[in-house]
Amino acid sequence: MKTANKIALARSMYRVVHLGRALVGRSDQCIVNRGGATFELELSQAIDFTIYLGNVFELGTKGALRRLVVPSSTVLDIGANIGAHTLHLAGLVGPAGRVLAFEPTQFAFRKLRRNIDLNPALAGRISTYHCFLGAQDGNTLPDAIYSSWPLMPEGELHEKHLGRAMATETATTRSIDSVLAEAGNPVVQLVKLDVDGFECEILRGATALLRDQRPIFVMELAPYVLVERGASLEEMLSFLIPNGYRLYDERTERAMPSTASELQKLIADGESINVIARVN
Structure with missing residues (x-):
């Protein structure tokens, strides 16, 4: 299903919930346990x-992470947003594990930190990085990145996925290899990667990680946003396939094509699929 269709469905449901909460004097802000x-x-x-x-939220990805994450391991959450997967990962790695969570927009990073603070039993396992991951430290970062998907119709939304770009002015640019070296070069078991078209930029800065460690990736493939960033599905695969990676369906773990032309046939314009990339 196209992201725009998912948002349209969520908007319909939101209107009902919003009205019901308003009738009993409740606002859209709440604290819940899930x-x-x-x-x-x-x-x-x-x-x-x-x-x-x-x-x-992203039940298929949650299921894949539950199957794949090894307790006591180090995992990366790239594109952490408000922490929907960050906190799940912290539970999966356990007390001896570690989650490195990356989010470049002020809007989402503030919410990420708040949600981590609400979970003191998990917070000690999580290190947060308010940065844009790129080819090398100090590179220019985009002024804004999509990290908000409002359910109230408004202007200046992406024409296909209906996201709103949010400011990154307080973030820095780092590379994965640099961050890991600074952290003592932990062995990374898994990477959750969901960055709306910036995959190639991020993987350019992960040369050592891909060459020496080759962790599992649980990632979104959306060719149309890759093109918007001046990249392509073929370029993204060029970082993975030569390092021995193959792609698998996120839910069934069935093998998927490893060429851009064959993968493209499975993904309509405006759609994305979630895959597992791993070395056998």
């Missing part, structure tokens, strides 16, 4: 709203 974690939510935001509705 999936063993506590979240502060703004229900007019799509990610927040799907967490509110029984923690149904």
